Each structure stands twice: as structure tokens, then as C-alpha cells.
Amino acid sequence: MASSISRFVAGVTCALALAAGVAAQTQINGAGATFPFPIYSKWFAEYNKLHADIRINYQSVGSGAGIQQLIKQTVFFGATDGPMTPEQMQNAPGKVLHFPTVLGAVVPVYNIPNVKDELKFSGPILADIFLGKITKWNDAAITKLNPGINLPGTDITVAHRADGSGTTYIWVDFLSKVSPEWKSKVGVNTSVKWPTGVGGRGNEGVASLVAQTPGSIGYVELIYALQTKMSYGTVQNMAGEFVKASVQSVTAAAGAAATQMPPDFRVSITNAPGKGVYPVSSFTWLLLYESPKDKAQAKVMVDFLKWALGDGQKFAPELGYAPLPEGVIKLEMAALAKIRTQ
Amino acid sequence: MAQAWRKDIGFRAGTGVFALLLIGIVGAIGVELTLQSMKSINQFGLDFWRTEIWDPVAGEFGALPFIWGTLYSSILALLLATPIALGIAVFISELCPAALRQPLVFLTELLAAIPSIVYGLWGIFVLVPAVRTLEASLPGAVRSLPMFSGPPLGLGMLSAALVLAIMVIPFSSSVAREVLKSVPSAQREAAYALGATRFEAIRAALFYARTGIIGAVMLGFGRALGETMAVTMVIGNNPQVSVSLFAPQYTMAAVIANEFTEAADELYLAALVEIGLVLFIITLVVNTMSRLLIWSMARSGAKAPAAEPAAAPVPGTA
Secondary structure (H helix, E strand, C coil), rough: CHHHHHHHHHHHHEEEEEEEEHHCEEEEEECCCCCCCHHHHHHHHHHHHHHHCCEEEEECCHHHHHHHHHHHCCCCEECCCCCCCHHHHHHHCCCCCEEEEEEEEEEEEEEECCCCCCCCCCCHHHHHHHHCCCCCCCCCHHHCCCCCCCCCCCCCCEEEEEEHHHHHHHHHHHHHCCCCCHHCCCCCCCCCCCCEEECCCCCHHHHHHEEEEEEEEEEEEEEHHHCCCCCEEECCCCCCCCCCCCHHHHHHHHHHHHCCCCCCCCCCCCCCCCCCCCCCCEEEEEEECCCCCCCHHHHHHHHHHHHHHCCHHHHHHHHCCCCCHHHHHHHHHHCCCCCCCC | CHHHHCCCCHHHHHHHHHHHHHHHHHHHHHHHHHHHHHHHHHHHHHHHCCCCCCCCCEEEEECHHHHHHHHHHHHHHHHHHHHHHHHHHHHHHHCCCHHHHHHHHHHHHHHHCHHHHHHHHHHHHHHHHHHHHHHHHCCCCHHHCCHCCCCCCCCHHHHHHHHHHHHHHHHHHHHHHHHHHHHHHHHHHHHHCCCHHHHHHHHHHHHCCCCHHHHHHHHHHEEEECCHHHHHHHHHHCCCCCCCCCEEEEHHHHHHHHHCCCCCCCHHHHHHHHHHHHHHHHHHHHHHHHHEEEEEEEHCCCCCCCCCCCCCCCCCCC
């Protein structure tokens, strides 16, 4: 009887000691956008290799949910594809700083029977397709831009996101800039009232809808189009060129913004001016409080961000993201000093 | 005697507490749903049930397309599934050779064990292309009817109803089978003694077990109302009210699952929770109506005891 009690006490003590040993690790929790999840996972894993006592845990629950959790302070940092609205910034208990981490692109993917060529799209044409005004692939507007390609008279089926998403935000932000009708009729948000089409869940959902439905068009993150080897078209930028999404063309989009970057980094770079620019590009941001309660965790995150903006950027291209331009990185390093780490 | 009662009091109290706890949980769910959707209830009132617009950007929300989509898909699924489920139940309990009985029972129960997301995946890759081919091959005269109008996408009400029907069949058929098994053999023997044919005897058994069978059908209906993942993958997710089987539409459970995580502003969240409340109310109403129906049938057919089927599951058994 006595020996079993003492064994029990010994067991509990061991468990507590183990727990204490494990707790010596720093664990930081964050949540937010699904779009940068692949690169963030890679970064956290690589950073853990360099600093074995630091574990950063990220849940990709969506930009909106990430912002909500940051405001409620159930996570230490957030991540979003669309910058916080003034209303959300007011609801936060403290000042929130935005730090761009990588660049991404959204591309128009399509599936037209017997057409394997690369199609050219202009912004207004894409807006009209998604508004339901252009309904057939051999519409005069599309054939004018793509002479020499035999487009059939198939109906266009629009595929969009059923779930709220930063990818949608980037896409409709671009459409609002190139089409006043889209801006007034539909607007910009992570979830909108789509005039037409079918909804799929996630980038994968839209990609599979387009792959399965002949005559369909949708929008997905560049990496999904590359990995599923789907046809995606070029989009006309502000300079009038038809540009295909790539690491170079996306970085070029940020290059113009770097010269006019607002101090809080909350800028949209869709439809950016300049040559060689891919117009449907966007930053994705990491959100941190300027004076957080936990100074130790703040120091860890600042060090992590300095690494991510430096060595971390080299992991971006292989995962389908574009690294940030030098000018933006310099500005961010300066802004990181604002975070109170003691 | 009193002493025996006292010894049992712990047992009675314990089980009583569990029963009350369950009622309390259902009540608490209703209360919490109402509280969380107050912002939307105050803004839209009863118009929420009637409005067709769902616009997160402009802040205008209405549940009508979702209520329509849920009820339409569930009723269609029921119409498709009930004859098949009853057929399976009758076959297994009455007509089937004894050797086949166990394997058939096992196979139908297996269908119930498949997770709904697997049905959704199967739906996208197998059912939707098949339905698309079917839709495209219908003759022009049929296509001009409002019920079959629209481009043949494959995704839409028909695919959703088919997936739901397949998911509902095992539940309804297994309950119906149990109910038919519990019909006393005296009933069948009496029918044969009166000179009934095989089919007429089966009909007599079905009549005797009618309340249980209604219960089985309602169980299936309840499952169809709450089904989320399988439906959202094949229904097309377009909030519109349309009688066409080809049109992509939307259900309440699907819109909550799709839009909840990204709903950043308070009114949007409250509107989504209110849709949850609407679904909760509709499920309660359906269950109550089916219970009343069973009671009234039990009363009119004085002796019918019927194996009391379990109440339809609360939405969320996705």
C-alpha cells in the first residue's frame, strides 16, 4: 500500500519535471491567412532548426479569423492577405503594425475544350466575365484580343470561392480598379455577392471545379496553377502589356510601390504602374502589436521577422512566392525597431 | 419496499440528472444562438426569413435562398430515398433468402459508416460528371421546362439531392428493417389465413408498422437537413432561389461552414449565427411535426406500438 503511494508520487514528480523541462521552450501562437501557409510553415520549421528552443505555431484559419483572434488576443500574431480595415484597427486593444512578408499572385485559370493556347485577358474583360456580361468564349471582346486562336461558342462557367478568402480579396480588389461597374455593383471584401457562377471551397476547390468543368474560368493562387499544371492566361497591366505571372513580374509590381510605401505598409499593389508588372499581385502581412504584454515573445518575433526578411526570402521562389524588393525590406527593418521588446 | 427505493435513489437521481442535462444542453444551444445573433435579429427582424439578398460587402443579409436550398434538397432526397429504403427493408426482412440476409445487412450498414466528406469527394469526381452528361443528353423539349432549365453544369440541386439520397438510404432502411422485424408474426399469419397473397401480407405488415416507418423516413429527413460537407462540394454554392434541378444553389449548413472563418465584421457573424438559429428552429419544427404525426397515427390505430425510432439528429452530424 505504502509502496504504491510512493510510486505514484514518484511518477507525478517525474511528469512535472518533464513538463517543466518542456516548458523551458518558448512557444508562440499565431493564426491567419491560408495563402502564405506553405511559406510560413517552411520558415517556422527552418527557424526551429536554427533555434531549437523556439517553436512558433501557426493555424491557417483564414485572414478574417486571424484578425479576430489577434484582436481578442488569443494569439500573439496574426496574418492577413488584405490589410486590416480602420474599423478593425479601432477595435484592437492596442496599435497593430503590418509587416509584409512575401508577395503572391492570383492568376485566371481556364478550361476550354480543344484550346491549349495561352489566352490574353484585359482587366475590363475579366470584370465583365465575372459580372456575367460576357457569356460565351467566342465573344467579340475575347476574340479581338486573341486572334488566331479558335475559340468555341461554349458558355463560360465562372468558378469562384465559396469560402471567404484573401485570394478573393486580391482578385476583386483588382477587378474594382479596372471596372467601375464591378466597384459599385459588387465591391471588395474577402467574401462578396458574386453576380454569377459556382463556388468551390479553397484554392483547391476552385482549381478542381475548373479542371472538371469544360468552358469554365476561375482564379487561384499562382502556386496552385503551377502544381496542377492548368492553363492560366496573361493579364494586361496598366502599361498595356500582357504579362504572365512569375517571380519577376510579381516582384516588379512591388518595386513601384516600394518608392511610395506608406509608413504602415498598408498598400494595395494590384494594377500597379510600371513595365513588366503583373497586375494581380499582392503583399501578405504579418500583424504584431506595437506594445505587446509579453516582451519576451515580442523579442522572439522581431528576431524571427529579421531572419524571415533576410535569409528567409530565399525559400520563397521554390514555393511559388516572390521575395520582397530590397527597398521594402530596408523600410521594414527600420519599422521593426518600433516594437517594444522591453 | 421503501428501503429498496432508497437504495436505488442514487441510480435514479443520476440517470435523471443525465436526462435533464440533455434537455438543458438543447435549450442552452437555442439560447446561445439567439444571443449571438441579436445584432442581426435587431437589424433585419423577420425580413431575414424572406430576403433573397446575401451581400457581405453591403451588409445586407437574407436567409431565403438557404432555407429554400436546404428544404428543396432534403425533400428531393427524401422522395428519391424513401422508396429505395423501404424496398431494401422489405426485401431484407420478408423476401430475401436467409443466406443473403446477413451480408446485405452488413453492406447497407457499411454505407452508413462512410464519412460524409468521402461522399463529397466521390460526388465531385464521379457523380457530377455523370450528372453533367445526363443533363446534356436530355431532349430539348424537356430542357425548356423550368424544372430542367439552365446550362448543364453537373453541379447543382440534382447532384446534391442524389448524394443526400444515397446518404439517407442506409439510415432509413435499417430503422425500417428493425420496425418490420418487430411486427408480430401473428399479423402475417393472420393475413395468410385470410387468403392474402405474399404481397398483400407484406402490405399488412407495412400498415401495422406504419408509425415506425414514418419515424424512419423522418430520421432520414433530419440527416438530410443538417448534412454539410457532402452537399457543399456538389451543390455549386450560389445563393439563388430556383426550381431548376440544374441550377447551382446553397444550403444553410453549407454557407455557415464556408463563410464562418472569414466573417470579420460583427453583423456578418451575427447573420451567419442567425442562419444557424434558423436551421435549429426548422429542425425542431420538423422533428415535432413528425412526432405529432406518429402520435396521431398511433392513437388512431389503437394497437400499433411501433418500435419508437430515435429522434432525428440535430444538425451538425456532418
